[in-house]
Amino acid sequence: MTALMPADRLPLDERIAAVTSDLDALLRRVAKRDVEAFAAFYDHTRARVFGLVTRVLRDPGYSEETTQDIYLQVWRSAESYDRGAGSPMAWLLTLAHRRAVDRVRSEQAASLRDSRYAAANLDPPVDQVAEAVIVLDERRQVVDCLGALTDMQRECIELAYYQGLTYVEVSERLSTNLATIKSRMRDALRGLRNCLGVQ
Amino acid sequence: MTHPTDAELVALATPYALHALPDDELAEIERWVAEAPAEVAEAFSDEVRSVRETMAALSASTAVEPPAELRDRLLAAVASEPVQLSSRRERRASRWRSVVLAAAAAVVVGLAAVGIGVALRSHATPSTADQVFAAPDVRTVSGDIPTGGTATVVFSHEKHAGVLVMNNVAPPSPGTVYQMWLINGQSVTSAGTMDAKRVSPSTTAVLSNIGDSTELAFTVEPGSGSTHPTGQVFAKLSLI
Numbered sequence: 427m428t429a430l431m432p433a434d435r436l437p438l439d440e441r442i443a444a445v446t447s448d449l450d451a452l453l454r455r456v457a458k459r460d461v462e463a464f465a466a467f468y469d470h471t472r473a474r475v476f477g478l479v480t481r482v483l484r485d486p487g488y489s490e491e492t493t494q495d496i497y498l499q500v501w502r503s504a505e506s507y508d509r510g511a512g513s514p515m516a517w518l519l520t521l522a523h524r525r526a527v528d529r530v531r532s533e534q535a536a537s538l539r540d541s542r543y544a545a546a547n548l549d550p551p552v553d554q555v556a557e558a559v560i561v562l563d564e565r566r567q568v569v570d571c572l573g574a575l576t577d578m579q580r581e582c583i584e585l586a587y588y589q590g591l592t593y594v595e596v597s598e599r600l601s602t603n604l605a606t607i608k609s610r611m612r613d614a615l616r617g618l619r620n621c622l623g624v625q
Numbered sequence: 626m627t628h629p630t631d632a633e634l635v636a637l638a639t640p641y642a643l644h645a646l647p648d649d650e651l652a653e654i655e656r657w658v659a660e661a662p663a664e665v666a667e668a669f670s671d672e673v674r675s676v677r678e679t680m681a682a683l684s685a686s687t688a689v690e691p692p693a694e695l696r697d698r699l700l701a702a703v704a705s706e707p708v709q710l711s712s713r714r715e716r717r718a719s720r721w722r723s724v725v726l727a728a729a730a731a732v733v734v735g736l737a738a739v740g741i742g743v744a745l746r747s748h749a750t751p752s753t754a755d756q757v758f759a760a761p762d763v764r765t766v767s768g769d770i771p772t773g774g775t776a777t778v779v780f781s782h783e784k785h786a787g788v789l790v791m792n793n794v795a796p797p798s799p800g801t802v803y804q805m806w807l808i809n810g811q812s813v814t815s816a817g818t819m820d821a822k823r824v825s826p827s828t829t830a831v832l833s834n835i836g837d838s839t840e841l842a843f844t845v846e847p848g849s850g851s852t853h854p855t856g857q858v859f860a861k862l863s864l865i
Contacts, residue, residue, distance in 0.1 A: 465700060474684040476691035490695055494702065501703050512674050516681040520642075523680070527644045568686040586645040587680065593640040594647055612639045619679045 445470070449514035457505040464501055471515065475522045481588050482526035492529050496522045523587070530590035571621035579614035586611060626650055631665045634658065638672035643680070694765050697777040698758070701788040704829035705754030753831045754788045757781045766862045770794050770843070778832070778841055778862050787832040787864070789841070794828075796821035797845055804846045806854055807838035808861075816841065818850040839865050 449470060455463030475496060480489040499521060507517050572580065585596045597607045618624075629637065637654055640646050646654060658669050757763060760781035767777040774794030780787030789805070797803050797820065805816040816832055832841075840863055844856040 461700065461703060464703060465696070468696060468699065472696070473688040473690050476695075477687040477689035478684050480689055481687045490691065493691055493695060494699055497699050498702060511670075512677055513681060515684075516674075516677040519681045519684050520677050524644055565685045565688070568683055572683070572686065586640065587643050591645065592647045593645045596645070608636055608640065611643065611645070612636065615639055615676050615679055618683065619675060622679060622682045624675065624678045624682055 446513045446515065449518075450509065453504050453507050453514050456501065457507075459501075464497075467500070468497055471518055474515070474519065478519060478522055479526045482523070482530060482590055488529060488533070492525055493522075496525050499525070527590040568622065571618050574621055575614055575617050579610055579617065582607065582610045583614050626653060628657065631661065634661060634665060635668045635672060638669045639676055641669075642673040642676035694767065694777070697767065697790045697792070698765070698779060701754060701777075701779055701790050701829055702758060705788070705831065753784070753786045753833055756784045757786050757788055760784045766864070768860060768862050770860050772859070776843070776860060776862060778864065780832070780835055780864055782835070782837070782864075785833070785835055787835050787841075789830045789832055791819075791824065791828045794824050796824045801845050801847055802850050804844050804850050804854070804856075805832075806842045806844065806858075807832070807835055807864075808840040808842055809836060809838045813842075813854060814838075815850065815852065818846070820849070835864060839863065 449467065452463045452467040452470070456467055472493075476489065476493050479492050479496070480486070483489045483492060496518075500518065507514060511517070512520075572583075575583070581600070582596060585591045585599060586593060591599065593607050593611065594604065597604045600607070602610075634654070634657055637646070641651075641654060658666050661669070757779060760783050762783045763779065763781045765777060765779045767775055769775055770791075772795045775792050776794070777790045777792070778787045779790075794803075799821065802818040802820045803824070804818045807814045807816050817830060819828070835841075840861050842854070842858045842861040844854045844858055846854070846856055
């Protein structure tokens, strides 16, 4: 019986649905300034947020500061989360990515804009994850889906999403016209979406 | 940028959702979407939603645990946050909430019992906690409580203040309280008490007068606390 299966044995989409409803309930309480709910929300999501921010900023100090800013924004604006516009995780990571990208763009420091960073380097650090929500097969599925993209599609995601370049900058960097870059991005996202079964 | 066709506009939804549009195009594109026919705007927002859900799923591949101190700093910062809401009705609600928040925090540390040191943030800006976090000499110390749980103090001698965070600390036995003491050489000053009801899974208090204290010590005291420590020190944190 599905309901009696441990969370890590549920199919991926059902597991995501369960996480979504938990996070949704927590966010409603955070909107009422419930500190315990906030702590629980942080515990359920911290590795994803910190991991993404670190991936974009590549500096532990900046990443901690930015992660703190992100969660303060969650505390201040949980009531602005719109259930109709997407899942709580998507809301949170959109906010986190926006903050991280703003930080990258405002930092002129060369260390943060290291263009020599290998574009194909999307492999995750496998050993540092202890977050209960993330189970290994989910990670494996995501990595497999990234692996199924073409090199050029992965490069586009790397530069635009993880290095914070605009599509215009990506086009300059790769000496490729804007229309091609836009369609490469769209195809990359479509491939990932289909592979991951995202609605 | 010249006005795109409907199809070109929808094609911009992907870089829009990835935060990959140049700032100078962003406002313009948002305006075009707002002015576009309903089905175009809907196609645009469907694509944005779908890209965001996809990237949320993708975040499983980059997950990394943050340092544990970040949680303590964040909970301390949240406990000292003024609540800001916009409309008048909400502003009234926010004042009420702040009062409740401050009251909830105030019971953590028995203000009346001790008469020194513990001030909880209400509306003063910037708060003591904000000043501590922003201080050039800000430091964090953390230690395990032998009976379970952890105590963390984020402090600044320059600001003479600290923020205490207690996580998962077991309540004291009935008829006793935990009492905190600031130690400076021979001088020992009470920094507040916590009874069983006041030890919740996570509690926070601002220590507003740490002065030149070198240690924060914890004892078990009878009744509602003592003027000088009578119990054994069961935990202490260095403030040097």
